[in-house]
Amino acid sequence: xxxxxxxxxxxxxxxxxxxxxxxxxxxxxxxxxxxxxxxxxxxxxxxxxxxxxxxxxxxxxxxxxxxxxxxxxxxxxxxxxxxxxxxxxxxxxxxxxxxxxxxxxxxxxxxxxxxxxxxxxxxxxxxxxxxxxxxxxxxxxxxxxxxxxxxxxxxxxxx
Amino acid sequence: xxxxxxxxxxxxxxxxxxxxxxxxxxxxxxxxxxxxxxxxxxxxxxxxxxxxxxxxxxxxxxxxxxxxxxxxxxxxxxxxxxxxxxxxxxxxxxxxxxxxxxxxxxxxxxxxxxxxxxxxxxxxxxxxxxxxxxxxxxxxxxxxxxxxxxxxxxxxxxxxxxxxxxxxxxxxxxxxxxxxxxxxxxxxxxxxxxxxxxxxxxxxxxxxxxxxxxxxxxxxxxxxxxxxxxxxxxxxxxxxxxxxxxxxxxxxxxxxxxxxxxxxxxxxxxxxxxxxxxxxxxxxxxxxxxxxx
Amino acid sequence: xxxxxxxxxxxxxxxxxxxxxxxxxxxxxxxxxxxxxxxxxxxxxxxxxxxxxxxxxxxxxxxxxxxxxxxxxxxxxxxxxxxxxxxxxxxxxxxxxxxxxxxxxxxxxxxxxxxxxxxxxxxxxxxxxxxxxxxxxxxxxxxxxxxxxxxxxxxxxxxxxxxxxxxxxxxxxxxxxxxxxxxxxxxxxxxxxxxxxxxxxxxxxxxxxxxxxxxxxxxxxxxxxxxxxxxxxxxxxxxxxxxxxxxxxxxxxxxxxxxxxxxxxxxxxx
Numbered sequence: 170x171x172x173x174x175x176x177x178x179x180x181x182x183x184x185x186x187x188x189x190x191x192x193x194x195x196x197x198x199x200x201x202x203x204x205x206x207x208x209x210x211x212x213x214x215x216x217x218x219x220x221x222x223x224x225x226x227x228x229x230x231x232x233x234x235x236x237x238x239x240x241x242x243x244x245x246x247x248x249x250x251x252x253x254x255x256x257x258x259x260x261x262x263x264x265x266x267x268x269x270x271x272x273x274x275x276x277x278x279x280x281x282x283x284x285x286x287x288x289x290x291x292x293x294x295x296x297x298x299x300x301x302x303x304x305x306x307x308x309x310x311x312x313x314x315x316x317x318x319x320x321x322x323x324x325x326x327x328x
Numbered sequence: 329x330x331x332x333x334x335x336x337x338x339x340x341x342x343x344x345x346x347x348x349x350x351x352x353x354x355x356x357x358x359x360x361x362x363x364x365x366x367x368x369x370x371x372x373x374x375x376x377x378x379x380x381x382x383x384x385x386x387x388x389x390x391x392x393x394x395x396x397x398x399x400x401x402x403x404x405x406x407x408x409x410x411x412x413x414x415x416x417x418x419x420x421x422x423x424x425x426x427x428x429x430x431x432x433x434x435x436x437x438x439x440x441x442x443x444x445x446x447x448x449x450x451x452x453x454x455x456x457x458x459x460x461x462x463x464x465x466x467x468x469x470x471x472x473x474x475x476x477x478x479x480x481x482x483x484x485x486x487x488x489x490x491x492x493x494x495x496x497x498x499x500x501x502x503x504x505x506x507x508x509x510x511x512x513x514x515x516x517x518x519x520x521x522x523x524x525x526x527x528x529x530x531x532x533x534x535x536x537x538x539x540x541x542x543x544x545x546x547x548x549x550x551x552x553x554x555x556x557x558x559x560x561x562x563x564x565x566x567x568x569x570x571x572x573x574x575x576x577x578x579x580x581x582x583x584x585x586x587x588x589x590x591x592x593x594x595x596x597x598x599x600x601x602x603x604x605x606x607x608x609x610x611x612x613x614x615x616x617x618x619x620x621x
Numbered sequence: 622x623x624x625x626x627x628x629x630x631x632x633x634x635x636x637x638x639x640x641x642x643x644x645x646x647x648x649x650x651x652x653x654x655x656x657x658x659x660x661x662x663x664x665x666x667x668x669x670x671x672x673x674x675x676x677x678x679x680x681x682x683x684x685x686x687x688x689x690x691x692x693x694x695x696x697x698x699x700x701x702x703x704x705x706x707x708x709x710x711x712x713x714x715x716x717x718x719x720x721x722x723x724x725x726x727x728x729x730x731x732x733x734x735x736x737x738x739x740x741x742x743x744x745x746x747x748x749x750x751x752x753x754x755x756x757x758x759x760x761x762x763x764x765x766x767x768x769x770x771x772x773x774x775x776x777x778x779x780x781x782x783x784x785x786x787x788x789x790x791x792x793x794x795x796x797x798x799x800x801x802x803x804x805x806x807x808x809x810x811x812x813x814x815x816x817x818x819x820x821x822x823x824x825x826x827x828x829x830x831x832x833x834x835x836x837x838x839x840x841x842x843x844x845x846x847x848x849x850x851x852x853x854x855x856x857x858x859x860x861x862x863x864x865x866x867x868x869x870x871x872x873x874x875x876x877x878x879x880x881x882x883x884x885x886x887x888x889x890x891x
Contacts, residue, residue: 175679176672182683186787189794190833196816197722197797198825224824233821277822402764431766442757446749456765459772 208235208254209293213267213280218249219303221269221278227253229282234259237280253280255291262287263295269303278303353416355380355512355544356401361410363396370396371568374410378512383538383545385555387590388565394548395439397565398514401546402434403427414512432460435505435513435543439520441497443489449476449500450485456507475503478540479533495526499533506537512544513537519551527551531558552591556580564590653849656770660778660848663771667779673772677780681742685788688741689734693792696729697721697799704800705808714810718819721800726823726832727888730793732880735839737792738785739872743847746777747868750851751861759852774852778844785840786833793832831887838883839876846872 218240227235235255243250255261264285271278291297356378363371370393378384386394399405400412403419412419417430443452453472457463463471476482479499489497498518505513515534519527535558538545549555556562556576564572564579564587572579572587579587588594667674704720750773753759759769797819804810823829847868854864 175676178683179675179678182678182686182784183787185686186682186790189787189790190829192794193726193790193797193829194825197726197794197819198823198829199820224827226821404760404763428766428768431764434764436761436764438757438761440756442761444758444762445753445756456767459765459767 207257209257210238210252210254211291211293211295211297213251213253213297213300214243214246214248215251215267215269215300215302216248217302217305218251219269219271219278219305221251221280221303225277225279227255227280227282229259229261229284234282251280260290263289263291264299265291265297266299266301267297268301271304353380354378355415356546357413358397358401359411359413361397361400361412362408363393363400363405364408369568371400374565374568374570376563376570378544378546379561380544381538381542382560383535383547383558385547385549385559385562386565387549387552387555387562389550389590392565393568394565395516398436398516398546398548401512401514402431402436432456432508433511435508435510437498437501437505437513437515437518439517441489441501443492443497443501443504445489447489448485449481449487449489449492452489452500453504453507455504460508471507475507476500478506478537479503480529493526495522495529498522498526498530502530502533502537506541506543509541510543512546513541515545515547515549517549518547519549519554527554531555534558552593556591649853652853653845656849656852657845659770660775660845663768664775664779666771667775673776674779674783677777678783679780681738681746681777681781682784682788685738685741685784686791688737689788689792690795692733692737693730693795694799696733696792697725697796697801698803700724700729700796701800701803701808705804705810714804715814715818717800717804717810718815718817719822721804722797722819722823723828725793725796725800726828728880728884730796731789731832731836731839732876734789734792735785735836735843735876736873738781738788738840739843739847739876740869742781742784743843743868743872744865746781746844746847747851747854747865748861750774750777750848751854751856751864754852754854755856755858755861757856770852774848778848781844781847782837782840785843786836789836789839790833827887831883834887835880835883838879842875842879843872846875 221237221240223237223240225237226233227237235253237251238254239252241250241252242248261282262285264287266283266285268281268283269278270281285299354377356376358374358376361371361374361376362369374397376384376386376397386397388394396405400407401414401419403422406420414430415433417426419427419430422430443449444455447455450472453475454468457468457471473482473485476485479502481496481499481503484492484496484500489500492500502518505515513534518530518534522530531554534545534547537543547555547559556579559576561575562573562579563570566586572582572584574582579591582588582591700721701717704717705714708714708716708720750759753769753773759773762769762772801815805812805815850864850868850871854860
């Protein structure tokens with residue numbers, strides 16, 4: 170095997186490997202959707218964020234419009250402060266309602282935006298006023314059990 | 329003819345000036361050399377002198393420390409005591425850089441050639457030129473073909489080592505050993521496993537190349553008949569000691585019983601037929617009564 | 622009385638054997654570490670004359686392509702089948718893309734590719750260097766004033782280190798393709814959700830880049846073990862064959878152990 174043939178094959182191999190890496194980055198990973206484009210930051214305060222993680226998507230009407238960039242605890246209000254990077258292409262009214270939702274029954278958690286009717290738009294550094302915390306499954310179940318037990322007690326007397 | 333070619337190649341290669349014979353000082357001097365692995369003594373009290381321009385043989389039966397001697401000269405091993413001096417330098421006192429500089433002026437033929445199996449014959453011989461010199465490829469080509477021509481294998485430069493016969497491989501290795509026109513050529517068992525024709529070709533080449541290059545040669549061998557034809561001086565080594573030395577003629581007519589046995593190939597003599605039997609360590613312990621209470 | 626002494630001798634013999642085995646391994650480890658440093662110190666030639674290294678990339682990388690591509694495809698296809706079978710019980714077959722991609726990019730790609738590489742290329746490197754030692758080629762090189770670590774060992778080491786991440790990336794990419802073929806084309810999972818869910822949950826930095834780092838570390842481990850075992854092999858046919866086996870066993874175990882440690886560092890915590 171001559172040197173040029175080897176060089177040809179090695180070049181082919183390296184190009185193939187880099188192509189595979191590019192495929193992983195763009196087609197399999199989220200490099201194409203994240204990082205690219207301008208963003209602006211807004212914050213929202215929640216009583217309870219549940220299992221929300223950094224880099225979780227921010228969705229409006231099911232479309233990803235941004236990502237969570239930072240989560241911290243506010244020691245004065247005893248609340249969670251979530252910082253989000255939103256795509257500059259998308260603008261939301263000031264009275265937008267931010268909720269923490271779960272995709273599917275056991276899926277990952279994301280922030281959902283429901284736009285309000287305000288004519289002023291959210292700017293970089295603004296804080297979303299209206300929020301709803303994550304639904305904690307255990308709480309829901311215990312509430313359901315209590316109300317069921319209470320309901321059973323009263324229900325039987327009514328009938 | 330060959331002589332002219334070597335001179336020409338040397339002139340083309342100014343970084344490696346030819347070493348002309350200088351009879352006043354011997355090229356290699358080994359003084360009171362001792363060497364041992366851990367506790368096993370391989371060589372003890374060896375004194376060998378290799379004058380410039382001469383072919384010297386070190387003979388002895390297998391496993392008597394001949395190859396070790398070569399490795400000590402090449403600086404691959406360090407002596408336990410004593411010294412090896414090559415061209416006025418004490419080998420084991422050189423640092424890595426000086427040692428490599430010295431090795432560039434040595435050529436060595438290994439027992440089974442040790443050709444690089446992943447390179448063609450041409451690349452094998454060009455190896456040192458490419459590693460150590462900045463010669464243009466065209467000149468390397470001329471030099472390689474010249475060396476191959478000297479061993480009569482100019483037509484084989486395209487072959488891979490696996491395609492060569494034993495005798496051809498040995499000749500290619502010989503051409504590789506002289507690639508940089510060394511001042512000292514060492515041969516480790518150059519005759520082992522060769523047919524009679526290859527044997528005399530290699531023997532003749534060793535003598536001719538030595539004289540043409542003005543180099544000195546050390547031939548380590550146990551092939552007495554072939555080497556006595558070509559060498560100037562012989563050292564006999566047995567069990568790590570030099571037991572006899574002399575010119576080829578003296579050795580042939582030697583009355584020493586060991587040399588006589590070796591030269592004429594007798595089965596029994598001072599070298600016993602039987603390997604000395606030893607008791608195992610366990611047996612010794614049990615006999616000594618340590619465990620008997 | 623005699624019996625007691627014999628038993629005592631046996632215990633002593635056993636302890637001696639144990640101690641000998643342990644000290645021998647520690648000696649070897651020390652030598653291996655020294656050798657590792659020596660490779661780095663002697664790497665100048667391998668980079669200056671890159672065609673030496675590129676030749677080794679050919680032997681360890683290009684010649685491993687077929688086995689890596691085919692294995693990647695099959696592993697991906699199996700993941701597609703098994704993943705679908707499990708996910709459909711929970712009615713979330715759209716998550717097949719996530720399952721296939723994450724398991725490949727994070728774990729299977731680097732690890733399985735490394736195991737294949739160890740047995741395909743690592744063993745070949747050991748056998749080659751071992752045989753060069755056994756036939757005195759390394760010794761001859763040394764006598765020609767050429768350092769065998771610089772000329773023979775370092776190019777092979779770097780060739781392996783360069784090849785490994787590329788092979789692991791190819792393995793993962795082929796695996797995702799295999800999962801896609803089985804999941805989407807064969808079983809009929811929705812193509813759009815297969816890709817979009819995958820893209821939504823595979824993170825470039827956290828998943829893909831960490832996978833590449835893993836395979837890079839594995840490449841160093843395999844190449845190191847392979848060149849060391851070859852260089853340290855007994856110069857006999859038996860010694861070379863034992864060294865080759867040791868390369869595969871040692872580097873496989875080291876890969877799995879290193880994988881655990883790396884995973885613990887990379888994927889725990891938020």
